[in-house]
Amino acid sequence: MSRVGPTLADEYGLEFRNFKKSEPIYRTNVITEFCNLMQEIVSINFGKIKKLGWGKNSDLSKYFRMLPSGSELRKKFLEKTNLDSLIDKLVLGSVDVNVMSKLNVNNTTSEDSTYNEAIAAINGYAKSNLNTNLVLSAGADPGIASYLGRATDLDGNNPFIPNEQGIAKKGLILKVTDYRSSRLQAGRILAKQGLVVKEFRIESGLAAGGHLFPTQGKLLGPILEEFKENKNNLNYVKEVNKAREKQGLALIEVDLKPNITYQGSVSTYEELELLEQYYGVGVGIGTPFLTVDELGFSDKDLLEYMIESTNEDVVVGNCSPITTYMNLRFTSSEFSKFDNIDLGTPGANCRLGHAKIKKLDDGRDVCAASKIYQKQQLKKLDKLDLNQEQYEFIFNKVVDCACICDHLTHSLYKLKGIETNFDLTPTVCPGPNLAEFDKNSTFEEMINHFYGRKAINNPELHENMFVRELSLYLDLLENQVYEFNLGFEEEVKDTFNLTKRLNQKHFLKFKENLNEGINYYLDTLADEMSSSQKVDFKSDILEQANRLNQIMSDNYELFNN
Secondary structure, three states, rough: OOOOOHHHHOOOOOOOOOOOOOOOEEEEEEEEHHHHHHHHHHHHHHHHHOOOOOOOOOOOHHHHHOOOOOHHHHHHHHHHHOOOHHHHHOOOOOEEEEEEEOOOEEOOOOOOOOHHHHHHHHHHHHHHOOOOOEEEEEEOOOHHHHHHOOOOOOOOOOOOOOOOOOOOOOOOEEEOOOHHHHHHHHHHHHHOOOOOEEEEEEEEOOOOOEEEEOOOOOOOOHHHHHHHHOOOOHOOHHHHHEEEEEOOOOOOOOOOOOEEEEEEOOHHHHHHHHHOOOOOOOOOHHHHHHOOOOOOOOOOOHHHHHHHHOOOEEEOOOOOOOOOOOEEEHHHHHHHHHHHHHOOOOOOOOOOOOOOOEEEEOOOEOOOOOOOHHHHHHHHHHHHOOOHHHHHHHHHOOOOOOOOHHHHOOHHHHOOOOOOOOOOOOOOOOOOOOOOOOOOOHHHHHHHOOOOOOOOOOOOHHOOOOHHHHHHHHHHHHHHHHHOOOOOOHHHHOOOOOOOOOOOHHHHHHHHHHHHHHHHHHHHHHHHHHHHHHHHHHHHHHHHHHHHHHHHHHHOOOOOO
């Protein structure tokens, strides 16, 4: 943000203040400044659109033309009568801010937790002019919730605490992977601070982009069904009011009805329609829009890598120093990483330090993607008495980790022509449905695709979103069985952060959840599809069921009591 902010500000004739990096509050100040800049830029551009004429290719005309087919505003626009009356109907979107709550490390010399990465980011947003929503990625732990309960804006008020109508100045969106964790985080952790969840954003544990939080084989279909059946139980006004009594605040007298949304691997209008109509959730779509050049997400080289990618090129792995991660294999970042491995100097020079969640033997905090950490771990590996298969497994896990917190910004540097004193090696973290969007589409073409007006994805590369997720969970199961069969000792698991709790109990539960999901798809969800879709869906699910049976057969003792 400190690099990009001044460049963006110059483009719009605005200012972007510089701050001293030596100050503990530096991160907070930069984030506040960047949020304010985003608000100004969006406001300027929105104002420009409202002043445009009604030419065929003007953004004003596109706005109304791209609305859903059933929209009354779109119908009035297409009638071409009294067009200027529609301008006041334009709605500005919400500039929401995402915080990786799991990254709560301190990169300052102060021991005050206020300067921890995630909390400093929340503080920066709280003090900004944006009255939008804070998205808590990776959930809300008690430390984050505690700070949210005492955060203040520039006026000294807490923008996250709701008024008597249950509405907060800045809303909270909670990313979740299952119903149980949603209740725990919203009903216990956040509600105890008097905080209300405005939206539960369900994300597939595996079939999504970026950081992943896999379940123990519990599939998306049953998870969405559980939310559908229990959505009225996500009202925590009693718990919130207990906290408000202690805080001396007036009680909330209205029912709190959070929005429930989903994101991850949605590729077609039919999938979007099923999610909205059967499960009753709002839907967010990200990955397909990465291939829309006019939106300015990627430089031309990275865009080309994405458009030319295959289904095998987007993989689940250990690329992130934080947790499981969906990654595009063929990028400049990946090429650079493997060049370093070939040279015998794996790892990256850690410049930013956002993910220093590991420790060196001397006690220093460090990132798992850094050269110094990987060198230490490989020295330890060389001292162990392991067979070749065990050695290669750990070696690959150590060196696969990449400097994503830096490299994810490099495409924007290239796009904006920002000069740096280091090589730019862009990367991207798309969802597993990237490959089927294999051409540079316009924004309008992509919108029309998802509103069912004209499909643009490659049907030969398409896989139903529920089938795709099931396939990914079977990949995970196979990988975990393989790791289990390697027979690592507990000390080795701890040293190299290998998967914990891999035992028969785990695999039996994994099998149980997968079978529950498969039966749900065959007996319930298939009936909500058209006749042609139903046949293909059942066939694909049964194919994956056979794959599960083969895994269990090959490892009979592990999957049977």
